[in-house]
Amino acid sequence: MPKDTVVKLAIATCTAPVNIAVVKYWGKRNEDLILPINSSLSVTLDQDQLKTTTTVASCRSFQEDRIWLNGKEEDINHPRLQSCLREIRRLARKRRSDGDSSVDVGCLSHKVHICSVNNFPTAAGLASSAAGFACLVYTLARVYGVEGELSGIARQGSGSACRSMYGGFVQWIMGEAEDGRDSVAQQVEPESHWPDLRVLVLVASAERKPVGSTSGMQTSVETSSLLKHRAESVVPGRMKQMIEAVRKRDFAAFADLTMRDSNQFHATCLDTYPPIFYLNTVSRQVIALVHQYNRHYGEARVAYTFDAGPNAVIYTLQQHVAEFLSVVRHFFPPDNNGKKFVTGLQVEHLGISEELKSAICLEPTPKGISYIISTKAGPGPRVLDDPSQHLLAADGLPKTSGPPPLGV
């Protein structure tokens, strides 16, 4: 743990990734502990494109716990933030009393300052809370000198945050215990397992703010009998199939399960009362485009998945990325204002055949997609050792500028 004994400031800075589920989490059996009604599985995205960076500093002179998110001080008393702080401190005390000498006891009695920034705009509609809480818990653990399983604490910040504690392909095992001790994330395969898998985030021009996922899933649990059936009878089999598809790098099976599961999640939203709609017209057009593209080639080359918002996340293989992006660009002609349409991993421009164009029966929708983030699977949280990357200065207050956000 980097520690400056002169200013008595314990400080650490870490980064954590976004993850996109292919077997969806929707619905809690325990709201306080954030215990899900079904297991889920996600792909951790590369932090080169999407990440949260968090600095935690602890110092005897700090008067109170404080937090700054994306440049603005926020209320530290947010219950889920408090859960994470309380649980990580409890764990540190426990480890210490179990004889772990790496735990920093002094630190534990001090207040913390937390500063966190995303390198992507919140407006992108990517579940930033997963990366954010994963990063918070990972960085707090670093400051307190706690190691080992931390996903159960991240889970109490935001359910899906537990999956951002690992890289590659990660399952969140729902668990059975009432206290949630067995509801943790586990790596299925590392990111190196499937090197040619690619991810495209199609950021739709949002119409309006949809229902938040916390209240949305609560209403779904209360009102949708289809959700109950999905959790009990569909997901267990689908988890097994998905893990097998990942292990075998069977893209056709992976794509098929991913699309079916996204659709079923949105079906349970529609079965919620009053119904919840996250897919908009552009989302439905992307769904149609993907099915028609795959049908044209007689195989699943591309898969879509949608979380609690209209943005499509596309999974495909390296060899199909350039052509598929050209197809997307053709049917969703970008605003020609000089802004880059595709950010992230470079993709060459390809022409597409008239045959392919006519195989896709869709009216072009100009500006339907705002921009695209091109990325791949990536590793779990990381420690930044270079002190210049700390977001908090020696006085424990945020430095004036963080890393520039991507795609704004």
Add this chain to the structure above:
Amino acid sequence: MPKDTVVKLAIATCTAPVNIAVVKYWGKRNEDLILPINSSLSVTLDQDQLKTTTTVASCRSFQEDRIWLNGKEEDINHPRLQSCLREIRRLARKRRSDGDSSVDVGCLSHKVHICSVNNFPTAAGLASSAAGFACLVYTLARVYGVEGELSGIARQGSGSACRSMYGGFVQWIMGEAEDGRDSVAQQVEPESHWPDLRVLVLVASAERKPVGSTSGMQTSVETSSLLKHRAESVVPGRMKQMIEAVRKRDFAAFADLTMRDSNQFHATCLDTYPPIFYLNTVSRQVIALVHQYNRHYGEARVAYTFDAGPNAVIYTLQQHVAEFLSVVRHFFPPDNNGKKFVTGLQVEHLGISEELKSAICLEPTPKGISYIISTKAGPGPRVLDDPSQHLLAADGLPKTSGPPPLGV
């Protein structure tokens, strides 16, 4: 049966109603016999606004069976048309051999000419096949002198047609027999049971032709596990609750079940693979409007239901029609080209309060709704005794003009 012995023409003209399900039929367990995977319940709409009129003539001189639909001769060899012709003739022969003297034996060996028109445009997206096949079977039965239970034959033309064989509130009992003999419609209550119930058909300006219901439900049965669960575990209880709500004229319960069931039907369409979308942007706006309107009053005053298309059918009570229509007119300002926005039962114009306007958080969508048909529950098929209303002339060919369509 009207019979002109001079030209040896047996002829009958009948009308049959449209019905709108409040517990939806989606999915067959037998494609040929049209046996459903769950029971369903509908309200028969008043023929003053929506009806099919069909004339059947039978004559020794006819060379072949022929059919004209909405002014155009169609292929008589359509398999479901043939099913109805075959089954009604089989029934007539059976009744005759059982000693029923009212059956016209001569007629049975003659060819038939069929002429059918709807008084509403096909573009309205109302399931015209239900009214059409109900009217066909009812009129054929009249020509052949067959009486009694005929819904099992109408069912073989189009599943939901069996429910158009009765007025008021009608259930289609799914049945258990393999040959479908117990899969028939039954009146739950006549139309007179709930005189203040009103129906508004909000005809959306369709974007494009959606997936047909026949192929759509087949794909759903093959791919949606949620549909299977719905049919087996949700609908049986919902049928009981709906019948009770109708019997008690409990609008709040009726509205709640109707909306939940419509949503669940569309959820199973989304769980279909590839997914099927029938609701468009206007449909989703109508759903939001209805929920916000009901929330404003703290009670369910209005309910929506959607079939395999974007048109909303609204159920409400007489005392709420005028205000709700004014709300619809405010949020979906009609094209001011002189065409009547509301056809059918007269509704007075009401102003709406600013408070109500602001309670509904929706951007007005000009021309989102093309027009509205205002109607109520009505009786089952009827015989037209006035020979001037026959659609076929004495020579067995269509007269030049039928009744004018509504709302075009």
